[in-house]
Every structure is written in structure tokens, then in C-alpha cells.
Amino acid sequence: MKKVLIVETNVTRYAGTHDATGLWLGEATEFAEELQKEGIEVDYVSPKGGFVPLDPRSMKYVDESIMEFYETSDFKNRALSQTMRPSEINPDDYFAIYYAGGHGVMWDFPDNQELQSIAMAIYHQNGYVTSVCHGVAGLLNIKDNNNDYLISGKTITGFTKSEELLAGKRSVVPFFNKDEAEKRGATFQQKRAYKDFAIQDGHVITGQNPFSARSVAKLLIKNIK
Template identity: 70%
Template sequence: MKKVLIVETNVTRYQGTKDPTGLWLGEAAEFVDEMQKNGVAVDFVSPKGGFVPLDPRSMKYTDESIMQIYESQDFIDRGLKNTLRPDQIDPNDYAAVYYTGGHGVMWDFPDNPELQKLALTIYNNGGYISSVCHGIAGLFNIKNEQGEYLIAGKNITGFTTAEEILAGKKSVVPFLNHEVAEARGAKFSKKRFYSEYAIKDGRLLTGQNPFSVRAVAKLLLNEIK
């Protein structure tokens, strides 16, 4: 079976502030946990490769399953310390790509042509593009061979404006997911804030918030197993 490629951020701060951000731990760890339980191998990539910072606020939202992944040497080594660079990835090895969240991704996911090319190749090979929460930022600027946004006309979801307000970050984020998605021609759907919600539209699988990770993972597993 082919592997799943997990994309993580290298951004350590909300840009223009002193406040730390980074990967939302559970959005990687819970996904890895679901893949491991189903015998699906994963690799980790980030825009620059190497070190992936953790959003310190995400450490308040852990459980035993998240901590077990976080404490595993494999996750420490491959998922946090030594992530691969995009140029080290052969997209033909993967059945799917999964974009994690954490606010940091809003700065280094949208405009990375290497990641976009990897994702599009996986998709064109019949694979899946998936994301959760702010990870939707990785989908926004992927275009097909005709120059059209891949998400145009698709039903997708991600971290909502209401959730951004509740998180206290609406004033510091560079964009609002809902607005960008609709500007790209996507149909942005949502449920009540901080409720589990994941949707599938063709080979695009997206989840609304950090409470939707396992739902996204299970949608993907139903497709690739």
C-alpha cells in the first residue's frame, strides 16, 4: 500500500507579533494514530524541511493517544525534528497528502509552489488531498493544468470565522478561510463552532477544526484501504 504524506508548518510566530504558533499537535498526532492503527505508513514534509515548532496552546488539548504519539521517538525524529523538504519527496509514492493546521500554516502553506506541485501530482495520480482546520490554506492556490483552482465548485470546510473570533486571532491572521475559499469558487460549509465536521467531495477531504482530525482520517481510510 502507498503511504500518506503529512504536511506541517515551519512558522514559529504569528507574523508581525511576538506570539508563538506552529503545528497544532493533535492535528498531526491523532491522524498518525489513525493511520498506525490501520497499518498505513506516513512521511512528514514541511516547506523548508527540518524543525517543526508546536503551537504551545495545542499542548492544553491532549489526551493519552496524542501524548503517546508525541512521546514516540519516530514522531519526534521524523515529524518534529527532521521533516523532509518537498524536493526530497517522490509524489508517486503516496496515495494521499494531508495538510495539518495550527495558525502557522497560514503563512507558509498557501504560496508554496513545491507543495502545490506535489499535491497536484498525487491528485492527478488518482490520490487524495485532505486537510483539517487551518490546513485548508494548503489547498487554496493549487491549480489544475487549465489554470483553474482545484477547489472551485467543491464542497470544503476549514477553521471558521466564528472559531477565529473565539480563538482571539481574527485581528492577527492574514486572511479568513471562509472568504478565501469562496473567492476561489469553493462552496464553504460548516457546523457549529468546535464541533466535529468532515466532508468529502470527490477526492478532496476536509475537516473544520481540531476536533475533526479523526473524522478526516476515517474518511481517507475508507477510500484508500
Template identity: 70%
Template sequence: MTTKKVLIVLTNVTRYQGTDDATGLWLGEATEFAEELQRANIPFDYVSPKGGFVPLDPRSMKYTDKSIMAFYETPDFQQRALTHSLRPDQVNPANYAAIYFTGGHGVMWDFPNNRELQSISLAIYQNNGFVTSVCHGVAGLLNLKDDQGNYLIAGKSITGFTTMEEVIAGKKRVVPFLNKQVAQKHGAHFKKKRAYREFAIQDGQLITGQNPFSARKVAQLLIANLSK
């Protein structure tokens, strides 16, 4: 078992840009993933583009269960994740075996072009670590490039929140892009299963999950690799 940590990335965005509608972190995508790591005795830290406060998507609070709420109520999660998340400049990539991008629609604005997070991700990847995401968190992978300027997802099978899922969520018109379109434009093979069903895949050092119901599966795939 690795002694290195996993870095969990959270959004700072409170609203759908250009609207008054609230968004933020999709709670279960952080708690369920972290809980799986905790069970496997793998340490983790939380980071966000700006550091500090992380808002919760109010819609995500309607889709909680006992385990999500129990983890949410821990002082550790409230302090380290929601109140005092690390800034990227406080992170040493060498300490991490993987990075995990959580979702919630907010990430579509502060993940795709954050150079500090991209630098951390690439360093972890180049150190044979894993770059992982769930749902909208794939936004953190879409624009990642290697030192030669090639998209990291090019030629890779990945998944993320689908266009159909955006339609069902009623957000297709307000999101700044559609994950599948950008993924395919950047050379990835975008895979999917039925809307709102658990689905996660691994292609080399990339592990991605389709929707909020896939967070535990992403964690389990990662843990299996870190346990080798």
C-alpha cells in the same frame, strides 16, 4: 489496501507574523491523524516547507489527551515529524496515495503559496490520489490550481477553521486571511457546523475537516477510500 503512503504536511512557522506570539503545528491534528493511519497499517511520512524543525503551537499543548501525548512522546514522531521532517524536494509524489495538510495558525503563512507543495499535491491528485486537510490546513488547498489554471476547490464542498472559530480563538485580527472568504472567492462551497464540533466532508478526491476536533474523522474518511 493500498501499499502507497500518505504525506503529512507540517508548518515551520514559529510566530504569528508581525508579532512575538508563538504558533506552530497544532499537535493533535498531526498525532490523531497519524495514529488512525497507523492502526490501519498505512505508512506515512512527514514534510514541511523548509524541512527539518517543526515548532508546536504552545496553545495546542493545553488540549492534549492520553493518546495525543503518547504519540507525541514516541521517538518516531519526535524524530521524523518534529526534528527531521522531509523537504519537499526529497518527496516523490508517485509514492503517495494522499497528502494531508495539518493546521495550527502558522500554516497560514507557509502553506498557501508554496509552489513545491502545490506541485506535489497536484501530482498526487492527478494520479487519482486524495488531497486532504484539517482546520487551518485548508490553507494548503485554497490556492491550488490544475494545469489549466483552474482552482482545484472550485465547485467543490470543503471546510476549514471558520470565521467564528477565529473570533472565539481571539485571532481574527492577526490572521492574514479568513478561510471562508478565500474559499468562496476561489469558487468553493464552504461548509461548516457549530464551532469546535467534529465535522469533516468529502467531495471527490478532496477531504477536509473543520477544526482540531476533526482530524480523526478526516483520517477515517481517507482510510475508507484507500481500503476500497
């Protein structure tokens, strides 16, 4: 059976600051856990491969299931220490790609053409392109063979301006997800800040914030069962 590819950031700090960022832990563990409950295997890739930093703020929002998954040797090795490089990925091995969030992705996801090519190859094979929270940044610049944006005409979601304000990061982020999505012809839907919300439009599935990772996974699972 084909697998799901989880994309994570290599960025350790907000650009131009000393403030640490990285992967939002639960967005990777909760998504992966839901898939593994169904016997679906996952692989982990990052723009540079290798080490993936954790956003220290994400550790404040862990529960027992997140911690248990985090503590497994498989996750620590494959998801945090030894992620694959895009050049090592064969899109034919996957039926979906999932962009996990954390603020770091805003700097190394949008312009990574290797990851965009992988995502588009999976999509063209009737696969799914999915994301949660800031991970939607990875979808912004994916284009099809006609040079049209993948999200053009699609309804999607991601971390919102109001959530940036509540997080205290509105002044340091390089862009707002809603603004950039709408520039590319997408319809950006959102619900109340920090409430679980995930939506599907065709083969694109997106979640609004860190509390939406399981819902994104469940939507994906529903489609492949």
C-alpha cells in the same frame, strides 16, 4: 503499499508579533495514529524541511493518546525535528497528502509552489488531497493543468471566522479561510464552532477544526479499503 504525506508548518510566530504559533499537535498525531492502526505508513514534510514548532496552545488540548504518540521517538524525530523538504518528495510514493493545521500554516502553506505541485501530482494519480482546520490554507492556491483552482466547484471546510473570534485571533490572521475559499469558487460548509465535522467532495477531504482530524483520517481510510 503507498503512503500518506503529512504537511506541517515551519512558522514559529504570528507575523508581526511575539506570539508563538506552529503545528497544532493533535492534528498531526490523531490523523497519523488512525492511519497507523490500519497499517498505513506516513511521512512528514514541511516547506523548509527540518524543525517544526508546536503551537503552545495545542498542548492544552492533549489527551493520553496524543501524548503517547507525541512521545514516540519516531514522531519526535520525523515529524518535529527532521521533516523532509519538498524537493525530497516523490509524489509517486503517496496516495494522499494531508495538510495539518495550526495558525502558522497561514503564512507558509498558501504560496508554496513545490507543495502545490506535489499535491496536484498525487491528485492526478487518483489520489486524495486532504486537510484539517487551518491546513485548508494549503489547498487554496493549488491549480490543475488548466490553471483552474482545485477547490473550484468543490464543497470544503476549515477553521471558521467564529472559531477565530473564540480563539482570540480574528485580528491577527492574514485572511479568513471561508472568504478565500469562496473567492476561488468553492462552497464552504461549516457546523457549530469546535465540533467535529469533516466532509468529502470527490478526492478532496477536509475537516473544520482540531477536533476533526480523526474524522478526516477515517474518511480517507474508508475510501481506500
